[in-house]
Amino acid sequence: MADRLSARETVALVTDDFTELPHPERDSPEDGPLGWPGYGAARARAAERTGERESVICGTAHIEGTRAVLVAFEFGFLGGSLGERTGDRLEAAYAHARAQRLPVVPLVATGGSRMQEGMLALTQLQRVARQSALTRQAGLAQIAVLRDPTTGGGWATLGAGADVVLALPGAQVGFAGSRVRPADADPAAYTAEAQVAAGAADALVRPGELRQTLGRWLRLLTRPSAAPAPPPLPPVASGLPATGWDAVRRARSPERPRATAYLDPYFTHRVTLAGDRCGGTDPDGMLCGFGEHEGRTVAYAAQTGAATRPAGYRTAARLVRLADRLGIPVLTLVDTPGAANDAEAERQGAGAAIAGLFDAVAAARTPVTTLVVGEGGSGGALALAAPGNTWATPDSYFSVIAPELAAAILKRPPQEVEATAEQLRIRPQDLVELGVIRGVVGSAGPGEGHPAD
Known part of the structure; x- marks a missing residue:
């Protein structure tokens, strides 16, 4: 007591x-x-x-x-x-x-x-x-x-x-x-x-x-702002991936910077918003909160590289809706192989949780900025992405589905996974050409964009 x-x-x-x-x-x-x-x-x-x-x-x-x-x-x-x-x-x-x-x-x-x-x-x-x-x-x-x-x-x-x-x-x-x-x-x-x-x-x-x-x-x-949050820069600049499979390997590398490597230098200080208010948390899959960046408040929802669980999506949706109500810009970091797809995730309402986040981002009046920092695996990653204001780092890819799973669905042998990755056009520079993202942050190579564009 x-x-x-x-x-x-x-x-x-x-x-x-x-x-x-x-x-x-x-x-x-x-x-x-x-x-x-x-x-x-x-x-x-x-x-x-x-x-x-x-x-x-x-x-x-x-x-x-x-x-x-x-x-x-x-x-x-x-x-x-x-x-x-x-x-x-x-x-x-x-x-x-x-x-x-x-x-x-x-x-x-x-x-x-x-x-x-x-x-x-x-x-x-x-x-x-x-x-x-x-x-x-x-x-x-x-x-x-x-x-x-x-x-x-x-x-x-x-x-x-x-x-x-x-x-x-x-x-x-x-x-x-x-x-x-x-x-x-x-x-x-x-x-x-x-x-x-x-x-x-x-x-x-x-x-x-x-x-x-x-x-x-x-x-x-209590500090609303109408200006979008700029995407953070990678800790170390690097060149663009040569092939689709190279993009996948780099995104999956254990040495690649994760969410905190972007959040810690970006914010002077930050506080954590934890829990989905429905009985769940996902501290290993989603980090949410508010922080101070260059004298103003920015809300953040960042995937950590793990499969995101339903509670993570619901917490992120809660974050986006609160920031929208208070007029605070939002920064999201995409980094997941996909949504958790085990039986427990289904029992916890994975589909409804992802739908709720899609809805929160789509309905937001406050500006939302997204940076893909690692794996962008299917709808479980896209739910966190801002339409029209998504950027990527050279160590990332964004795909409709993981190349291995795409090959399996197409009934291709394992040795064709790398070729499938190339066909999917999942490299950051491919995504710029396709109009999926605005530009690549932290690279001087082709496809570079500038957050102020």
């Missing part, structure tokens, strides 16, 4: 200039809308114990230089539960964020909806969901911090519904609280660590690092 800080102690972790917003106050009977015996006395005790009049405080503050609306839950006030007055405060805070064009940072610690207000409490989740949706439509970022505990409707709206989800180590996180889950349930499944592993949260952040981490995320997500 993580240390339980109060709402104001948590706010003090991330900012020094918190200014509380005026909180709307509605008239209600002493024992609430249901006339629940003793409810009024319980609220009075909670107020005396915590110094708060409700389970949430809302205000504005600068976090490492970026102004935001903070929504901090006080778990000591009736378990941080949501009631009608909580809903009033949350609605007012989100409305203020939209009016002032500010991102929202929910600092969540709640046990769920308030039983003493019955269904009127539960319907506050609909109000919260509506406010979150309006804020997304306004193009404003929402970054949630999961404290101990984050359960019930608070997790299913303010927490899991945020664009980026950070969690304090050891926090209890799950839809089912400790008193309502099955008696034989594994408690490890209801932790921040488990949610990160399952792709429902992006990262664990220690309390002492929370201010800096939030500040970095807020800076990156």
Whole structure:
């Protein structure tokens, strides 16, 4: 169990200039809308114990230089539960964020909806969901911090519904609280660590690092730009491949630079967006996040050279849609022999995941730039490629299908694989001539293009 800080102690972790917003106050009977015996006395005790009049405080503050609306839950006030007055405060805070064009940072610690207000409490989740949706439509970022505990409707709206989800180590996180889950349930499944592993949260952040981490995320997500991201240069320039099979061999070479060799020098710093929000991650096949390049924010989705799994495609689609909503340009790096095609990948919805990424890239209004840095294997690679703004390095190829598989489909003997590769015209310079890509980055040979063209 993580240390339980109060709402104001948590706010003090991330900012020094918190200014509380005026909180709307509605008239209600002493024992609430249901006339629940003793409810009024319980609220009075909670107020005396915590110094708060409700389970949430809302205000504005600068976090490492970026102004935001903070929504901090006080778990000591009736378990941080949501009631009608909580809903009033949350609605007012989100409305203020939209009016002032500010991102929202929910600092969540709640046990769920308030039983003493019955269904009127539960319907506050609909109000919260509506406010979150309006804020997304306004193009404003929402970054949630999961404290101990984050359960019930608070997790299913303010927490899991945020664009980026950070969690304090050891926090209890799950839809089912400790008193309502099955008696034989594994408690490890209801932790921040488990949610990160399952792709429902992006990262664990220690309390002492929370201010800096939030500040970095807020800076990156609040700097829209209309200019496309330039493709990165290869670490070392090289000549173009002589044949189709030479292109394949170079792309498959273990010495060839992989994604991080391009991302690390390209970005001053970067943060990771992890998980598909559907129970999956693909850290070995897809790297996603936001970084700073020459003073502006660029989102990235980069294949790593492995077969990409469904969770990888869904995470990339999530990245592209978020960047599109926030007006941030996207850089994608293509490098995969193809989509994972094992039985488990099919059970995980490979086709639908790839379709979702095709859709996200096709629908994006923000500029998308693609660089093919290695293997470009079939539709599993093309889903990440920007139509009309794709480039390639000399150590890459792009093909409708791997040459070996093409030969097998055509019933050719193995010794004809190299000739098949040539016929497919998969070299970078071939792709330029065919109009598939704009140019080759990092080569002075024929087919060279310049990212500024």
